Amino acid sequence: MTKQTYITLNNGCEIPQFGLGVYMVPGDEKARQNCLDALALGYRHIDTAHAYQNERGVGAAVKESGIPRNEIWITSKLWPSEYGEQATAEGIDKMLKRLGTDYIDLLLLHQQFGDYIGAYKAMEKAVLDGKVRSIGLSNFESERLEEVLDAAVIKPAVLQVECHPYFPQGELKKRIAEAGTVIECWYPLGHGDSGLMNEPVFTELAKKYNKTNAQIILRWHIQEGNIIFPKSTNPEHLRENIDIFDFALTEDEMAQIKKLDKGQRFFTLGLAEQEASLGAWKPED
Numbered sequence: 001m002t003k004q005t006y007i008t009l010n011n012g013c014e015i016p017q018f019g020l021g022v023y024m025v026p027g028d029e030k031a032r033q034n035c036l037d038a039l040a041l042g043y044r045h046i047d048t049a050h051a052y053q054n055e056r057g058v059g060a061a062v063k064e065s066g067i068p069r070n071e072i073w074i075t076s077k078l079w080p081s082e083y084g085e086q087a088t089a090e091g092i093d094k095m096l097k098r099l100g101t102d103y104i105d106l107l108l109l110h111q112q113f114g115d116y117i118g119a120y121k122a123m124e125k126a127v128l129d130g131k132v133r134s135i136g137l138s139n140f141e142s143e144r145l146e147e148v149l150d151a152a153v154i155k156p157a158v159l160q161v162e163c164h165p166y167f168p169q170g171e172l173k174k175r176i177a178e179a180g181t182v183i184e185c186w187y188p189l190g191h192g193d194s195g196l197m198n199e200p201v202f203t204e205l206a207k208k209y210n211k212t213n214a215q216i217i218l219r220w221h222i223q224e225g226n227i228i229f230p231k232s233t234n235p236e237h238l239r240e241n242i243d244i245f246d247f248a249l250t251e252d253e254m255a256q257i258k259k260l261d262k263g264q265r266f267f268t269l270g271l272a273e274q275e276a277s278l279g280a281w282k283p284e285d
């Protein structure tokens with residue numbers, strides 16, 4: 001069994017630091033197979049969302065794997081179309097049905113629009129009701145982050161945002177430190193960007209450790225204390241991505257990678273454009 005590392009969240013729950021992301025894995029059947037392949041390789045953490053439209057496939061794989069439910073961490077995310085105290089409470093019940101599970105390990109507000117305060121309150125209630133173990137935020141990088149942090153009775157366990165060596169989120173980490181919130185990274189490999197993946201420092205270190213450039217980037221994330229779930233539907237990449245727990249980068253190597261910080265995001269839509277695109281898909285039952 002591949003080794004795994006865990007991070008203790010601000011509510012005491014232990015999250016596997018590494019997992020599988022299923023954004024853009026099209027449809028339930030493809031997601032089911034992708035998750036089954038990953039679980040067989042030792043993955044124990046899956047990151048999905050209502051908006052990915054593949055939660056049923058994720059839930060089916062968890063059941064079919066035969067692995068005890070409490071050994072697999074499932075994260076999903078609520079879309080703003082289901083924000084508001086009542087709407088979110090109903091949305092959570094529908095999500096539990098789609099996932100085919102009694103509880104969700106980690107539930108996030110996917111986007112910082114609409115009645116996110118009402119939605120957050122409903123997530124807090126779902127924790128008290130035992131439907132959700134941990135709650136958090138995704139893409140809250142404006143002043144709305146502080147608004148939720150102030151209103152929260154249960155502080156967000158995680159904040160999921162774009163984060164990779166070109167944009168390591170140093171400032172954001174400072175804003176959430178007091179609440180004990182930790183960063184989960186989307187685009188951990190820069191969404192596969194070849195410029196990032198082929199940086200000479202990664203090629204050099206890959207040679208030294210007999211690893212691939214992707215493995216060096218993922219190992220950097222682990223040592224930075226980030227939670228990651230790279231997406232891959234390629235069996236070779238799937239195997240390679242989890243094989244990062246048998247070596248360690250030195251402090252000097254971590255410092256060399258730190259120099260790649262260019263303040264460069266790959267996702268560049270502004271807030272107004274993001275809000276305008278919220279209705280691009282039809283929420284499922």
Ligand SMILES: NC(=O)c1ccc[n+]([C@@H]2O[C@H](COP(=O)([O-])OP(=O)(O)OC[C@H]3O[C@@H](n4cnc5c(N)ncnc54)[C@H](OP(=O)(O)O)[C@@H]3O)[C@@H](O)[C@H]2O)c1
Nearest residue numbers: 021022023186187188189190191192214230231232233237
């Ligand atoms: N909260 C949000 O708003 C948000 C937004 C975006 C993503 N996410 C989450 O973050 C997860 C990861 O983000 P992402 O999928 O967009 O980007 P990513 O994990 O940084 O990159 C995925 C890309 O890298 C390729 N890849 C994976 N492993 C590789 C390897 N070992 N060597 C070479 N190429 C490799 C994949 O292609 P192959 O499939 O061919 O391997 C795919 O094209 C998502 O699945 C989702 O769970 C959340």
